[in-house]
Amino acid sequence: MAIDYAKIGLKVGLEIHQQLNTQAKLFCSCPPALFKEEPEITFLRRLRPTQSELGQVDPAAFFEFQKGVRILYEANRATSCLVEMDEEPPHPLNMEAVEVVLTAALMMNMQPIDEVHVMRKTVIDGSNTTGFQRTCIIASDGWIKVGEKTIPMQAASLEEDAARKTGEEDGGKTIRYRIDRLGIPLIEVATAPVIYSPAEAQEVALAIGRILRDTGKVMRGLGTIRQDLNVSIPNGALMEIKGVQELELIAKVVEYEVQRQLGLLQVKEELNNRGVKAEDLRQEFVDVSAVFQRTKCKVIRKALDKGQMVLAVRLPKFGGVLKRELMPGFRVGTELSDRARFWGRVGGIFHTDEMPNYGITAEEVEALRKAVGAGVDDAVVFVADTAENVHDALKAVVERAQEAIAGVPAETRTAKEDGTTRYMRPRPGAARMYPETDIPPVLLTAELVEKIRASLPEPAEKKVARLMKEYSLNEKLAKQVVDSGYATLLETIVKASSVSATTVAAFLTETLKALKRDGVQIENVADEQVLEIFRAVGAGELAKEAVADVFAWLSKHEGKSLNDAVESLGLRPLSKKELEVIVDRVVAENKRSIEGLGNKAFGLLMGAVMKEVRGKADPDLVARLLKQRLR
Amino acid sequence: MTEKAESSGYKGEVLNALRKAGCEVGDIIRVTAGGKSYEGILIPRSESGDTAHIVVKLKSGYNIGIRIKPDVKIERIGKGAKPMFASPLLPEQKPELPKAIILSTGGTIASRVDYRSGAVRSALSASDLYGVVPELADVARVETEIVFSLYSENLTQQHWSQLAQKVAEHIAQGADGVIIAHGTDTMAYTAAALSFALQNLPVPVILVGAQRSSDRPSSDAATNLIAAVQAATKAPFAEVAIAMHETVSDTSIAITRGTKVRKCHTSRRDTFKPVNATPLARVNNGEVIMLTDEYQKRDATKKLILKPDFSEAVALVKFYPGLDPAVIDWHVEKGCKGILLEGTGLGHVSKYCFDAIRNAVNRGVVVALASQCIWGRVNMNVYDTGRDLLNLGVIPLDDMFPETALVKLMWVLGQTSDAAEAKKLLKINIAGEFSPRTMLDKFGVEGEEADGN
Structure with missing residues (x-):
């Protein structure tokens, strides 16, 4: 059943973050690069919530601090200096990055800020060694055209990317972060919440992405762009969804989120009909370890063998509610489970709506129900882990169940690869921002703004027209190239090789799309490598039929060269002599069957030769040689 | 407006x-x-x-x-609203815990941010401190006093005297340990000064600071402060020392003798390094672990000897190639009573300065020498230049590094105005500033492991 999004009052705002391809990071001279090897440097830190007015401390962060969570940072010398380690004050703001953001902002018709002030936004999950993310507004209040609609743009900001999480140890008490990514400049562009359907959200994101790519200074590839969505429906809640990495996923994420909120509203109605009140849900936990003394359930067995416990709570009149599906593979029970994972550091929860299962028998379920005094309409949630963790987990479960009675809780959620979202943390309170006093304000002078305005990249429509004219591309292909963001690469390749623009354009659009669909990590191949491939094609060193295979091979063998690919795939082009030998052989082999065929013989022989030499010889040359033989 | x-x-x-x-x-x-x-x-x-x-x-x-x-x-x-800092409730004082005094000299060992206005307010009352560092309530009964509110570069000899007197007062009133919150830039000077001014201490006096300001979540202030209070109230030694990060990790805090510690890095958390020494102790997970058995013992019955006077007529002259010896003459003209020469290598100053030095000594100025190498011991018998300087009456200060040597010269000339007496006192080991043996310890910051795991 199609949902009428206009009717339900969906509102979406987009926040697009993309890494900038600058010479250096935002606040130091390290290169904006990641490393894959073992870290050369590690150090341990704790982040302490800075006190402000009570209640302004992020509750999740304070909780983690109280639990004694430590952060193990990993670094190497190639990608980090003392600045990322928070062992040296930041250097002044990277003006190259400021100029890139200004460029994008002016393309979005925004007004530059007169004097830029860098702020500290408190983030103490460990992703920033300082405990805050540095960020500043560069311009605000603009618009872009998407189709016929004008989308108001709120602001363009420049901020430092965060460290990336690489693991957890000691049951979540030590979190590992790698600080190579920390400090890479990010542009953040935010729209007003004026997008009214999932498809439109995706279109707007595409349009913004295109403008960002037009600056020529953004990074490409997985992990370099992240879309955050603010999604709300009336009576639901404003949901902040973080980290949608694929543009193609945006519409799906919005659809699923609407489904989830609508589902939760139905759950609320159902619970209200059953007459459940928040105060009926009590934090009364029962130790049910005894019930599972002889259990066949592996998870519980393992926990009990380690001397841990099984704790249970009764959710009155919740029977049947927990198995209700909200998104594909995601039930109300999953909502409870996500909270338990976050607050209780447990692997997950069990509940009676999914029983008997996981080796837990009907008898055990019966005994469990009896132990907590659950009636037929009640659900029981139980968890196996350490005493501390199971208490925290069930406390979070009860709180989430209470919220279900009220409707949809406002949360920060994280997007999964399948488009569903999971609980990430509670929504932060008022923006916790204060000035970064280590960095002096930066004036955006009229001269600077005018200099950038005078050399803005060509707008998309103009570029399409020019590509059609200068490279004789048809309109469809020209548009596709511009949409793909490969226009500059196309021009570079065509200028540097003698390959036709249409061939290159078809590769950069349709072929790459097909390769991506087949699971090829296209971002693993650098633009320079693509250029090299086409140079080889132009020089007759590589058949153009082999381009896709070479590309796919390179994507799987990072650090290898074009020669390696040609060698490994056996694609070294045949010399004219070698080709002549093959042509002669094929003609000889088919002598009998082509007799009397006349002109038709050519097609048959051409097919036979090409079958042997595809990717290793230019078909035009094969045709020429064949015709000579047949004459 | x-x-x-x-x-x-x-x-x-x-x-x-x-x-x-x-x-x-x-x-x-x-x-x-x-x-x-x-x-x-x-x-x-x-x-x-x-x-x-x-x-x-x-x-x-x-x-x-x-x-x-x-x-x-x-x-x-x-209309604007004023920044609001709700003070948290004072936690229950645990009577069985030792009593710690935290003296503040300025800076912000603990501070809070008003996110609305961006204002940062220092938290200096005991209640504020507990609010920012609640763990303190489990370590000691904390009392606080603001002695000065100055950046550390604005502290002078007079402030050292006042501070020494303040510490003596609190010890007389039964403190089990004294903590001094101090800006890090000149903290080592103050530590050396207090080491000479507070003799025969019954309890520890621990200076503490932060390399990252305390309004940020990654600040080292709280970790250092907790360790300082633990050392001040539990450690078996009774000396003046500095408590700061031992590495760039938050795991270990080094407690280093006040005469043997120097700020060696402009920004790192582990900026304070022992010079010609190892740390006295290390605080790890709330445990004070002694790293040496050569220390003055804690003993509440000991009677503190207070000698809080420092001379202001002392100068530091760093020798460098091409130094104009008129600088030395100028100091002498200005009435300087003591000059610390920061010599090169084993203890050298160029021959062209000899006349100026001779003149200074002849006019009753105490001229002593420490090495700008910082690490190691001066030995002025190895080369002619050293022997000539000794003959001129320059006092070699062994393994004291220049800052401690300077403070000691100020203190010595605060005790006596007699040059001969002063020279004698300079050479007496008062507060562990000399060590007879030079050991193969790490020196400098280079080569240290980044991690403290």
């Missing part, structure tokens, strides 16, 4: 414009310029900022600077 607002950094035309619009810092204002308007809270301007912009905190929390030109319209649309 009131006095208060004027002190908030706005001047000239901009101040006039704000005054005309009736806007004060903290008010909600609307600024309209070229058809575009910004709404937000008027924020104070940094003293070093130019006079053409005003700073507004937008609803999103971002600050921006807006250029005030004649056509810009400023309106006041709401």
Whole structure:
């Protein structure tokens, strides 16, 4: 059943973050690069919530601090200096990055800020060694055209990317972060919440992405762009969804989120009909370890063998509610489970709506129900882990169940690869921002703004027209190239090789799309490598039929060269002599069957030769040689 | 615009414009310029900022600077609220815990941020401190006193004297340990000064600071402070020492003798390094682990000997190639009673300075020498130049590094004005400033492992 999004009052705002391809990071001279090897440097830190007015401390962060969570940072010398380690004050703001953001902002018709002030936004999950993310507004209040609609743009900001999480140890008490990514400049562009359907959200994101790519200074590839969505429906809640990495996923994420909120509203109605009140849900936990003394359930067995416990709570009149599906593979029970994972550091929860299962028998379920005094309409949630963790987990479960009675809780959620979202943390309170006093304000002078305005990249429509004219591309292909963001690469390749623009354009659009669909990590191949491939094609060193295979091979063998690919795939082009030998052989082999065929013989022989030499010889040359033989 | 607002950094035309619009810092204002308007809270301007912009905190929390030109319209649309710092309740004092005194000399060992205005307020009352570092309540009964509110570069010999007297008072009143919160830049000087001024200590005196300001979540202030209180109240030694990060990790705090510790890095947390020594102790997970058995023992029955006087007529002259010896003459003319020469290598100053040095010694100035190598011991018998300097009457200060040597010279000349007496006192080991053996310890910051795991 199609949902009428206009009717339900969906509102979406987009926040697009993309890494900038600058010479250096935002606040130091390290290169904006990641490393894959073992870290050369590690150090341990704790982040302490800075006190402000009570209640302004992020509750999740304070909780983690109280639990004694430590952060193990990993670094190497190639990608980090003392600045990322928070062992040296930041250097002044990277003006190259400021100029890139200004460029994008002016393309979005925004007004530059007169004097830029860098702020500290408190983030103490460990992703920033300082405990805050540095960020500043560069311009605000603009618009872009998407189709016929004008989308108001709120602001363009420049901020430092965060460290990336690489693991957890000691049951979540030590979190590992790698600080190579920390400090890479990010542009953040935010729209007003004026997008009214999932498809439109995706279109707007595409349009913004295109403008960002037009600056020529953004990074490409997985992990370099992240879309955050603010999604709300009336009576639901404003949901902040973080980290949608694929543009193609945006519409799906919005659809699923609407489904989830609508589902939760139905759950609320159902619970209200059953007459459940928040105060009926009590934090009364029962130790049910005894019930599972002889259990066949592996998870519980393992926990009990380690001397841990099984704790249970009764959710009155919740029977049947927990198995209700909200998104594909995601039930109300999953909502409870996500909270338990976050607050209780447990692997997950069990509940009676999914029983008997996981080796837990009907008898055990019966005994469990009896132990907590659950009636037929009640659900029981139980968890196996350490005493501390199971208490925290069930406390979070009860709180989430209470919220279900009220409707949809406002949360920060994280997007999964399948488009569903999971609980990430509670929504932060008022923006916790204060000035970064280590960095002096930066004036955006009229001269600077005018200099950038005078050399803005060509707008998309103009570029399409020019590509059609200068490279004789048809309109469809020209548009596709511009949409793909490969226009500059196309021009570079065509200028540097003698390959036709249409061939290159078809590769950069349709072929790459097909390769991506087949699971090829296209971002693993650098633009320079693509250029090299086409140079080889132009020089007759590589058949153009082999381009896709070479590309796919390179994507799987990072650090290898074009020669390696040609060698490994056996694609070294045949010399004219070698080709002549093959042509002669094929003609000889088919002598009998082509007799009397006349002109038709050519097609048959051409097919036979090409079958042997595809990717290793230019078909035009094969045709020429064949015709000579047949004459 | 009131006095208060004027002190908030706005001047000239901009101040006039704000005054005309009736806007004060903290008010909600609307600024309209070229058809575009910004709404937000008027924020104070940094003293070093130019006079053409005003700073507004937008609803999103971002600050921006807006250029005030004649056509810009400023309106006041709401009254500002004062920053609110609700003091948390004082935790229950546990009577069985030792009593610790935290003296503050300035800076912000603990501070809190008002996110609305960006203002940072120092937390200096005991209650504020518990609010910021609640763990303290489990370590000691903490009392606090603000002695000065100065950046550490503004502290002088007079402040050292006052501070020594203040410490003595609190020890007399039964403190089980004294903690001094101090800016890190000159903390090692103060530590050395107190080491000489407070002799025969019954309890430890621990100086502590932070390399990252305490308004940020990654600050080392709280970890250092907790360790300092633990060392002050539990450690078996009774000396003046500095408690700061041992590595760049938050895991271990080194406690290093006040005469043997130096700030060696401009920004790292582990900036304080023992010089010609190892740390006295290390605080790890709340445990004070002694690293040596050569220390003055804690003993509440010991009677503190207070010698808080320091001479101000002392100068440090660093030798460098081409130093003009007239600098030495100038100090002597100005009435200087002691000169510490920071010599090269094993203890050398060029021959062309000899006349000036001879003149100084002849006029009763105590001239002593420490090496600018920082690490190692001076030995002025190896080369002619050293022997010549000894013959001129220059006092070699063995393995004391220049800053401690300078402070000691100030202290010695605060005790006596007799040059011969002073020279004798300089060579007596008062507070562990000399060590007879030079060991193969790590030196400098180079080569240290980054991690402390």
